[in-house]
Amino acid sequence: MAADSRTIVAPTDAELLQAQADLWRHSLYYLTSMALKCAVELHIPTAIHNLGGAASLPDLVTALSLPQTKLPFLRRLMRLLVTSGIFASESGAEVETYRLNPLSWLLVEGVESEDHTYQKYFVLGTISRHYVEAGLSLADWFRKDLPAPLPSPFEGLHGLPLFHETTKLLDEELDRIVNKGKAAHDHLAIGTVIRECGDLFKGLQSLTDCGGGDGTTVRGIIKAFPHIKCTVLDRPEVIEAAPAHDSVTYVSGDMFHSIPPAQAVMLKLVLHFCNDEDCVKILEQCRKAIPSKQEGGKVIIIEILLSPSTGPIMYEAQLLMDMLMMVNTKGKQRDENDWRDIFIKAGFSDYKIVKKIGARGIIEVYP
Ligand SMILES: C[S@@+](CC[C@H](N)C(=O)[O-])C[C@H]1O[C@@H](n2cnc3c(N)ncnc32)[C@H](O)[C@@H]1O
Structure with a gap:
């Protein structure tokens, strides 16, 4: 009998395992964003730059003034960030060394170069609580039949639009960060x-x-x-x-x-x-x-x-x-x-x- 086009063909074992791994990736990508935000807040790119462009884990722990007990956790954070293309690493070297790549170079503070625009505030704005909460409200926003002009999910949730003279009434720090982030994004x-x-x-x-x-x-x-x-x-x-x-x-x-x-x-x-x-x-x-x-x-x-x-x-x-x-x-x-x-x-x-x-x-x- 010909297969009904509506029938879902059962995946093979290999497809099933791949599907589960893909589901992990897509459900957990937010942790890559959080790891990036953490690296920016700890000033890891600037520390690697100040250490001459390459740093081992012990170098980093010292430069960032972190407790020594955090070294194994920093290794796990850096491993994800390297795999995600945010830093480079020297593979095969006796001591694992982390390096800047073009992406993390944009996150180094104080670089004197015409083509360098510091992107810290783009990261902090886009991974801010207000943006993340707006993203989490998306399904609710879709269900609501709102009259025109349709507010964005951000405005629907927080009550004020983003990038507007009233945004500071919602949160002055957010307004400052997103404006700096927008300028950095636009000037790149x-x-x-x-x-x-x-x-x-x-x-x-x-x-x-x-x-x-x-x-x-x-x-x-x-x-x-x-x-x-x-x-x-x-x-x-x-x-x-x-x-x-x-x-x-x-x-x-x-x-x-x-x-x-x-x-x-x-x-x-x-x-x-x-x-x-x-x-x-x-x-x-x-x-x-x-x-x-x-x-x-x-x-x-x-x-x-x-x-x-x-x-x-x-x-x-x-x-x-x-x-x-x-x-x-x-x-x-x-x-x-x-x-x-x-x-x-x-x-x-x-x-x-x-x-x-x-x-x-x-x-x-x-x-
Ligand atoms: C995303 S920024 C782009 C800035 C600039 N073009 C760049 O690439 O660096 C948008 C700019 O449009 C300006 N703008 C928005 N509405 C405007 C309006 N009605 N009249 C004049 N400028 C406006 C904003 O103040 C802001 O500077």
Whole structure:
């Protein structure tokens, strides 16, 4: 008799054992996050760096001022973190030695390098009690039939939105940590974008960085392309705190109402905080701020671009960043089809994915 398509074929013994191990991994991955948070809070990356880039367990115990009785426990923590790709280790050596890899290098405090942005606060924010509790409330959130505008699980649970002027009323320390984490996240790899996608800026006379924060990105662009007249638009409280720069014009305002005109408007890591309707509204303002395509008018968008073609690990990272937005904000990460729909709705005629670098896509959109 032909097998009913609804019949579950019993797994083989090997499949069953693999399935159980996979279930362990997926149920317990949060412990990897907690182990990472522990390493950051103990300053393990900085200690390894200060010890010359390699450290044995006894070195680490001494450098971190931990009780000697914790050495075997530290070994178990480091073993998981090495296996998870957070540190490197010298395998086969007589004394096990731990080293920094590119990931743990980003967690070293006080590195003087243009391409180093300290990611401690991204880790502490994303693995904070408030985020974890919001994640735990997800099934309840799905069951509730709430009226629009739909609050995120974070807002539904904690009563206030994240990344908002009211977030500090929920928890001042959380607000401080997540803002520092967001800045560190946004500033990472600016140099790479400028080096790998220099053609984006070549020949540009003027650029408005919309939601440009404290101007870190445009300062990098001006360094490489000093002839570009750069303007940063952001909220008044952000502009007030931005460092002065001779070649940058800072404008306080609201991107939903008006954007300072320029040959190109850039939106870097801004639209992933917005739902589709708000993206369309912002892009309509961008369209008003730029000249025609023939005159070189364009909008430059730099965002995570969801795509399985980036490979399973990068795609998983992109999807986790999408879940991060879904659980904690009203935003989302988008694939090319999502972006195309938004560009058409906002009245643009065409777009080009200029380059994909890492998880990010660089898109030019033309009026
Ligand atoms: C995620 S940050 C991105 C910062 C910057 N583009 C970068 O990549 O470093 C989003 C920025 O948009 C700004 N923003 C949010 N809503 C805004 C609005 N309605 N008008 C102007 N700026 C806004 C925020 O203050 C924040 O600086």
